Each structure stands twice: as C-alpha cells, then as structure tokens.
Amino acid sequence: xxxxxxxxxxxxxxxxxxxxxxxxxxxxxxxxxxxxxxxxxxxxxxxxxxxxxxxxxxxxxxxxxxxxxxxxxxxxxxxxxxxxxxxxxxxxxxxxxxxxxxxxxxxxxxxxxxxxxxxxxxxxxxxxxxxxxxxxxxxxxxxxxxxxxxxxxxxxxxxxxxxxxxxxxxx
Amino acid sequence: xxxxxxxxxxxxxxxxxxxxxxxxxxxxxxxxxxxxxxxxxxxxxxxxxxxxxxxxxxxxxxxxxxxxxxxxxxxxxxxxxxxxxxxxxxxxxxxxxxxxxxxxxxxxxxxxxxxxxxxxxxxxxxxxxxxxxxxxxxxxxxxxxxxxxxxxxxxxxxxxxxxxxxxxxxxxxxxxxxxxxxxxxxxxxxxxxxxxx
Numbered sequence: 001x002x003x004x005x006x007x008x009x010x011x012x013x014x015x016x017x018x019x020x021x022x023x024x025x026x027x028x029x030x031x032x033x034x035x036x037x038x039x040x041x042x043x044x045x046x047x048x049x050x051x052x053x054x055x056x057x058x059x060x061x062x063x064x065x066x067x068x069x070x071x072x073x074x075x076x077x078x079x080x081x082x083x084x085x086x087x088x089x090x091x092x093x094x095x096x097x098x099x100x101x102x103x104x105x106x107x108x109x110x111x112x113x114x115x116x117x118x119x120x121x122x123x124x125x126x127x128x129x130x131x132x133x134x135x136x137x138x139x140x141x142x143x144x145x146x147x148x149x150x151x152x153x154x155x156x157x158x159x160x161x162x163x164x165x166x167x168x169x170x171x
Numbered sequence: 172x173x174x175x176x177x178x179x180x181x182x183x184x185x186x187x188x189x190x191x192x193x194x195x196x197x198x199x200x201x202x203x204x205x206x207x208x209x210x211x212x213x214x215x216x217x218x219x220x221x222x223x224x225x226x227x228x229x230x231x232x233x234x235x236x237x238x239x240x241x242x243x244x245x246x247x248x249x250x251x252x253x254x255x256x257x258x259x260x261x262x263x264x265x266x267x268x269x270x271x272x273x274x275x276x277x278x279x280x281x282x283x284x285x286x287x288x289x290x291x292x293x294x295x296x297x298x299x300x301x302x303x304x305x306x307x308x309x310x311x312x313x314x315x316x317x318x319x320x321x322x323x324x325x326x327x328x329x330x331x332x333x334x335x336x337x338x339x340x341x342x343x344x345x346x347x348x349x350x351x352x353x354x355x356x357x358x359x360x361x362x363x364x365x366x367x368x
Binding site for chain 1: 182183185186189190192193196197200212213214215216217218219220221231276315329333334335336337338339341343344347351352354356357358359360361362363364
C-alpha cells in the first residue's frame with residue numbers, strides 16, 4: 001500500500017526548543033481511492049454504451065375504396081417472396097411469371113436487385129412475406145433495399161396466386 | 172539528507188481523475204432497463220440511433236408474445252387511468268398506479284394487470300416468462316388501445332418495434348397492421364450493428 005502520511009512530528013531532533021507538535025494534515029487516501037474505483041467500475045459496467053440502432057420505415061396510409069391507388073406498368077415490377085428457411089423467390093411482371101429461387105447472401109438477392117435495377121429504370125419492388133417467414137427476413141430485405149438504394153418498394157400481403165405459383169414451381 | 176525515504180507516491184491526482192470519471196459516468200448513466208424477455212434483434216446497416224426519451228417500445232418475443240412499454244412515469248400513470256376508463260370496472264389503488272409507473276413492459280391482458288401489479292417486484296420478474304403477452308387478435312386487440320391511448324397521453328411519442336430475429340412474420344404483420352390501423356405510419360425497427368457477413 002502506498003503510504004502518504006509523513007513529515008511533521010519530527011521537530012524535536014533539531015535544536016533544543018520544544019515546539020508544539022505540528023499535527024499532520026495528510027490523510028491516508030487509500031480507502032477513498034478504493035471507493036472511487038469501486039464506483040467507477042460499477043458505473044462503467046452498468047452504462048449502456050452502444051445504444052441500439054434503428055431502422056426507420058414509413059408504411060402507406062390505410063387504403064379504402066376512395067383512395068387512388070397508383071398504377072404501375074407490370075414490366076417494372078419485381079416481386080420478392082420471402083419463404084421459409086431463408087428462401088427468397090422472385091419474379092418480374094405479373095402475367096405468367098417465371099419464378100426463380102435465391103437467398104440472402106450477397107451473391108443472391110443483392111445480385112438480382114442490382115441487375116434488375118440496371119435493367120429497369122423505374123423499378124418497383126413488391127415484398128411479400130409468406131407466413132413461414134421470420135422477422136429477420138423482413139428486416140434483411142428492407143436492409144437490402146437501403147443497401148441497393150431502391151427508392152420504390154412496398155411490403156404487401158401475399159396472395160393465394162403467389163402461393164400457388166410457388167407451389168407449382170417446386171423450388 | 173542521506174536518509175532513505177520511503178517510496179511514497181502522491182495519490183492526489185489519481186484520486187482527482189478517479190472522481191472525475193465517477194462523476195462523468197454517474198451523470199451520463201442510464202441503467203440498463205430490464206426486459207421481460209430476452210430478444211435477439213436482427214442486424215442492419217442502419218445507423219440511426221434510437222431517441223433518448225419519449226419512446227414507446229413494442230417487443231415481439233421469439234414465441235410471438237407481444238409486450239408493450241412506454242417511458243415517463245407521469246405519462247404511465249395517466250395512461251393507466253385512461254385504459255381503466257376504457258375497460259371499465261377496474262379500479263386501481265394509488266399503490267398499484269405507482270407500481271405500474273415504475274414497472275417495465277406490460278405483457279398481460281388488461282384484465283390480469285391488477286393481479287400483476289399486486290405482486291412483489293421480485294415475484295413479477297420471476298413470473299415474466301409465463302406472461303401471455305398483450306392480445307393482438309382482431310377480436311380483442313388490446314395493443315391497439317394501448318398504442319392509441321399512449322399517443323393521446325404523450326403526442327411526442329416515437330414508436331419502436333423490437334422484434335426477435337426468429338419471430339414469425341404473421342405476428343409481426345399483426346403488430347404492423349395494428350399500427351397502420353391506428354394511423355401510425357412511421358415507426359422504427361430496433362436492430363443492432365451488422366457484424367460483417
């Protein structure tokens with residue numbers, strides 16, 4: 001332990017005069033230091049240093065019969081269906097689509113999105129999640145939209161037609 | 172002087188530094204809020220931080236249970252009164268109101284809330300794993316009322332959804348649909364940092 005108190009109280013060696021003994025003003029600071037570091041450790045450990053990230057999403061207003069739904073050319077539509085076990089089915093267009101299978105790896109859905117984006121200037125991506133999909137898949141696909149700077153995309157309900165198409169494709 | 176002095180160190184600067192740091196951490200500290208369930212959030216590249224206060228958090232657990240939470244003790248007490256007025260017949264004592272103001276997420280149907288509030292905090296924590304979650308079914312959508320009343324209580328509220336990565340999509344969809352139904356179109360999904368894929 002470091003010792004701090006010293007000095008004072010040695011006056012009588014020098015000279016014969018008896019001086020009033022100077023009481024030391026030094027205090028042993030060790031316990032205080034202990035306490036200070038204990039508190040320091042406590043606060044360092046309980047502080048949440050990294051606040052969680054958030055992803056902001058804006059959903060469209062609820063639509064009723066009176067709302068004008070924007071119409072898009074079906075050739076500009078890319079549909080991504082989030083399936084079970086991290087599978088992603090995708091097709092372009094609406095009439096007689098050809099379903100293909102990909103995944104969430106960088107060479108999977110990102111490649112599809114980039115090539116489609118280059119091919120179709122006014123690309124609209126429809127994201128449909130099957131009931132077997134997980135929350136992670138949804139966040140991942142929204143993340144891909146941000147990564148690939150796709151401006152126009154929407155989360156929409158899956159239709160029974162989509163389900164049938166996927167079942168038929170056997171992928 | 173020739174005398175061999177004891178090797179002493181002046182500790183004053185170290186103490187100064189230690190207390191400076193203690194003061195800093197004390198002032199910036201916000202205790203980690205205790206969660207009713209462990210939630211493993213998915214990762215994203217987004218770098219927007221969640222705001223400090225005025226946040227309403229909707230937690231979706233792995234099993235598909237939904238929990239509701241809001242900050243601000245004053246607002247919570249007010250919220251409880253409003254909810255009690257909607258689901259008439261439940262009276263809350265001042266003690267229960269206080270317990271509600273300081274507790275964490277709500278994970279029980281409103282009818283069972285009184286019972287949960289009467290528990291001791293330790294017992295409540297132990298029972299949290301068995302909480303059924305706030306009902307979100309279309310027949311009895313209590314989450315919708317919580318959200319609506321919370322926003323009436325505190326109009327500045329931001330809404331954050333904290334879902335487990337393995338939560339099933341239908342539950343998430345139900346929560347999101349509830350939001351849209353209550354005209355909440357903008358909300359935040361809590362994620363953590365992408366750990367290089």
